[in-house]
Amino acid sequence: MGFKSLRVINEDKIKAGLGFGKHGHQNMEIISYVIEGELAHQDSMGNGSTILPGDVQYMSAGSGVTHSEFNHSKDQTTHLLQIWLLPHTQNTKPIYDQKNISNEAKLNQFKLLASGSGENDSVQMLNHSSLYASILTKDKTISYQPKNKACYLQLIRGSLLLNQLQMQAGDGAFIENEAELNMKGLDNESEFLFFDLC
Numbered sequence: 001m002g003f004k005s006l007r008v009i010n011e012d013k014i015k016a017g018l019g020f021g022k023h024g025h026q027n028m029e030i031i032s033y034v035i036e037g038e039l040a041h042q043d044s045m046g047n048g049s050t051i052l053p054g055d056v057q058y059m060s061a062g063s064g065v066t067h068s069e070f071n072h073s074k075d076q077t078t079h080l081l082q083i084w085l086l087p088h089t090q091n092t093k094p095i096y097d098q099k100n101i102s103n104e105a106k107l108n109q110f111k112l113l114a115s116g117s118g119e120n121d122s123v124q125m126l127n128h129s130s131l132y133a134s135i136l137t138k139d140k141t142i143s144y145q146p147k148n149k150a151c152y153l154q155l156i157r158g159s160l161l162l163n164q165l166q167m168q169a170g171d172g173a174f175i176e177n178e179a180e181l182n183m184k185g186l187d188n189e190s191e192f193l194f195f196d197l198c
Contacts (some may be wrong), residue, residue, distance in 0.1 A: 003174055004150045004197040005127055008084040011170070013077050016041070019070030025061035029085040029127050031059040031114060032069075033154060033193065038083030043067035047096045051080075054102060056113045058123045060087060060095040081154065081193065087126040088116070088198075097123050108137045109142060110194065128198040134193075136160060136185030143183045150197045151175040151185075158190025 007028070014020075018038075032039070032051060039051045043059065044066040051057050051069075059065060070080040073136050087176065099121070105111045114131040116126030122131075136158070153162060153173045161184040167173060175181065183192070 003152060005086040005129055006083070006152055006179040006195060006197055007086060009154055009172070010082045011079075012082060013079050014069075014071045015077050016071055016075050017075045020068060022066050022068045024045060024064060024066040025059075026064045027087055027090050028055070029063045029087050029125050030059045030061060031083040031085070031123075031125075031131065033081045033083070033113075033133070035073060035079040035081065037076045039080060040070045040072055041067065043096065045094055046094050049098055051098070052100065052108075052186050055098060056123055057099065058097045058114060058125060059093070060092065060126050062087070062092040062094040064105050065094040072107065081156070083131075083193075085125070085127045085129060088128055089126050092126060095126075100131065101121055103135055106133045106191070108134070108136060108140045110134050110144060113193075114186060116198075130196040132192065132194040134183070134192055136190045138185050138188055139181055141184040144183070144194070146175075146178060146181065147196050148198055149177055151178070151181070152197060154193045156191040157185035160185050160187075160190045160192065
C-alpha cells in the first residue's frame with residue numbers, strides 16, 4: 001500500500017483450526033481488529049490472549065518480536081483486519097496492548113482506537129496518526145475535519161457515501177487535501193475504520 005505511514009491493511013479470513021505460525025517483525029506498528037470469530041495470540045513478550053470482535057490489539061515490534069495467531073474454533077471462520085504502520089522511533093522495546101471497544105461507543109460517531117498520545121483511552125502507539133472506528137445507521141451523517149493532509153477510509157461492512165463517493169464493503173478510499181469529510185450510512189449498519197495519517 002505505502003500511503004504515508006500506512007504500509008499494509010490485510011483482510012484475513014482464517015478457517016477453523018488454522019492460523020499463522022510463529023513469525024517475526026521489526027520496527028512496525030501492528031494493529032489487529034477482529035470483525036467475526038476469535039483469535040488466540042502468543043508472542044515472545046510473554047503475552048497470551050484471545051482477541052474477540054470489537055477488540056483492538058496492538059503490538060509495537062520495535063527491536064524485534066515473534067508471535068503466532070490461531071483460530072481454535074471447530075466450525076467458525078475468524079475475520080479480521082491487520083494494519084501495519086511505520087513507527088516514528090526505531091528499535092524500541094516491543095510493546096503490547098489490547099482493548100475492547102463496544103459497538104455502542106462507535107455508533108454514529110467516531111471512536112478513537114489508537115493514537116500517538118493515547119488520549120480518550122485509546123491505545124497509545126509509536127506513530128502520530130489517529131485511527132478511528134464508526135458504525136453508521138441508515139441515513140445518519142457524521143463529519144470530520146482532518147488534522148493532516150492525508151486520510152484513509154476502509155469500509156468493513158455495509159455501504160456509505162463519502163462526500164460524493166459511494167462505497168461498498170471491502171472498498172478503501174485514499175484521501176488528500178480535503179478540508180471536511182462527510183460520511184453518510186446507506187445500510188442499516190455500515191462499519192468502517194478511518195485513519196488521519198502522518
